Amino acid sequence: MIVLRNLLTDPQQQALLQQSRLGVEVEEHRIDQAGQLSRAPHPPILGSRQFHPYFQSDFAETQAELITDPHSSMTKLSQQLATLQMVFTQAMQPDELIWPLSLPPAVSTADLDFIAAHFERPAYQSYRDYLLAKYGIPHEITTGSHVSFSLPAALLAGQSIATRNQIYFHIVQNFMLTRWLLTYLFGATPQAAANYFATPPAALKQPVRSIRNSQYGFTNDASERVSYSSLSAHLAGIDNGVSNGDFYSAHEFYGPVRLKNQEHLAAFKTQGIDYLEFRTFDLDPFSASAISLTTLRFFKVFLSYLAVRPLPADLPHALAAAQQKNHQVALERPDSQCAFATEMHDWLHQLQIFSQSWPTTYQQAVATIAQRVDRPALTPSAKLVAQPAVATFALQQARRYHQEHQTQPLPEAAGLNHDQRQLLIAAYQRGLRINHQAEQIQLCGQQQVISLQQIDLNGLSAAARLTQLFPELQQKSS
Numbered sequence: 001m002i003v004l005r006n007l008l009t010d011p012q013q014q015a016l017l018q019q020s021r022l023g024v025e026v027e028e029h030r031i032d033q034a035g036q037l038s039r040a041p042h043p044p045i046l047g048s049r050q051f052h053p054y055f056q057s058d059f060a061e062t063q064a065e066l067i068t069d070p071h072s073s074m075t076k077l078s079q080q081l082a083t084l085q086m087v088f089t090q091a092m093q094p095d096e097l098i099w100p101l102s103l104p105p106a107v108s109t110a111d112l113d114f115i116a117a118h119f120e121r122p123a124y125q126s127y128r129d130y131l132l133a134k135y136g137i138p139h140e141i142t143t144g145s146h147v148s149f150s151l152p153a154a155l156l157a158g159q160s161i162a163t164r165n166q167i168y169f170h171i172v173q174n175f176m177l178t179r180w181l182l183t184y185l186f187g188a189t190p191q192a193a194a195n196y197f198a199t200p201p202a203a204l205k206q207p208v209r210s211i212r213n214s215q216y217g218f219t220n221d222a223s224e225r226v227s228y229s230s231l232s233a234h235l236a237g238i239d240n241g242v243s244n245g246d247f248y249s250a251h252e253f254y255g256p257v258r259l260k261n262q263e264h265l266a267a268f269k270t271q272g273i274d275y276l277e278f279r280t281f282d283l284d285p286f287s288a289s290a291i292s293l294t295t296l297r298f299f300k301v302f303l304s305y306l307a308v309r310p311l312p313a314d315l316p317h318a319l320a321a322a323q324q325k326n327h328q329v330a331l332e333r334p335d336s337q338c339a340f341a342t343e344m345h346d347w348l349h350q351l352q353i354f355s356q357s358w359p360t361t362y363q364q365a366v367a368t369i370a371q372r373v374d375r376p377a378l379t380p381s382a383k384l385v386a387q388p389a390v391a392t393f394a395l396q397q398a399r400r401y402h403q404e405h406q407t408q409p410l411p412e413a414a415g416l417n418h419d420q421r422q423l424l425i426a427a428y429q430r431g432l433r434i435n436h437q438a439e440q441i442q443l444c445g446q447q448q449v450i451s452l453q454q455i456d457l458n459g460l461s462a463a464a465r466l467t468q469l470f471p472e473l474q475q476k477s478s
Helices: 002-009 011-019 074-091 109-117 122-135 161-186 231-243 267-271 293-308 315-330 341-355 360-370 380-385 390-407 418-430 462-469 472-477
Strands: 021-031 055-057 063-067 097-099 145-150 257-260 275-281 433-437 440-444 449-451
Touching: 011 293, 021 074, 021 293, 055 074, 063 074, 074 097, 074 293, 074 390, 074 418, 097 390, 145 293, 161 231, 161 257, 161 267, 161 275, 161 293, 161 315, 161 341, 231 267, 275 293, 293 341, 293 360, 341 360, 380 390, 418 433, 418 440, 418 462, 462 472
Parallel strands: none
Antiparallel strands: 021 063, 021 097, 021 145, 055 063, 145 275, 257 275, 433 440, 440 449
16 A cells, blocks of 8 residues: 555645546436427437537437546636537527436326337447336436546556556545545435336435435446445456346446446456546536536545545445445435534545645635535535425526526637637537647547637638548548
């Protein structure tokens, strides 16, 4: 554990943690003006989902995925996510909105039949059929925000694969020990539509903090839990699940955090963990982007602290206790004091001490989120249940954000002229990679990288001009 001790005590290594990168994948549903899931297809202007780096869809055709690039600056990450939300909104049908909650609106039998019958990603059809039979539609159309985290190359330079894995999995284990805290602070699924459950569990007869993060939410069956006691045990658990038929593939493992970016499980030990994907965030209906800049700044400090926080001596027992604690917190009334408020105070106090070496905006984010411990009314779930009707409020928020996304300027387009803004929108629509270098925005094709600020339209539309500059776009759209 030499590296972890160094991280805990060496200010230079702790400073490097501030260069860690986060990315976001937001899942969200398109709805109609009545608050029902849309029947319109995935926006055709966004091109093929076979290759698109920014706009995808999941189990249902209405279930969009907006995927950012990884960023070390949370301001730039938040700006790109807001830009993607605007580009996607403007690509939808004029009467469509985005549902701002993780749990779907009420769906009729006709809706369920439509979802089952309409799926436009042939490569995933077999897997989708399997999920439909095993979990049912309501479970699979639950949405959320996934946040990726990668350590800076400078911190890992010269380290072995084993050491890199040790650092990453140390973060994973500490995350599993403290996931309950995030469930309290960010839970935003207090209740479900009447037909979300075939038989509603008795524990959900009253509002709770987070259905999605409870044992009744987006998780595998109770018999399919995978251990986090060690990297070897974790990989073996997923592999065994695939081998014995519990999992269709490793992708079916719905754990709160997943190791990325190797195609085969065995490669994590030989080639290493590239980054982590955290899957616990309910959509935030009080943020137009579904996850706020304050939350992103808090979470970056939080994950960095997990890298330096020691693990308990009896880790298996602590992991089991933390799992139970998360269940309990998830099912508490949203407007009540948490049963573990004292422990949460102590934990966040240590986080605030850790954040003192960070920029002021990050310190402020930690302090702002920490206020929710003593004031549960500030938590998203409590704010939701304070509304006269959650579904009505959600539809109001959907309309409000739709108006903002249609009228406000693109956050990433500051300083660009009209033609350059149109080119940026078209580049996102067509699936060109966007790279920000200082004051320049680079459009990245297969063969060349061109600065957006150096392109003029030459009398063409933005889409036609990009196809002229990047001929591969014609092949992708054909």
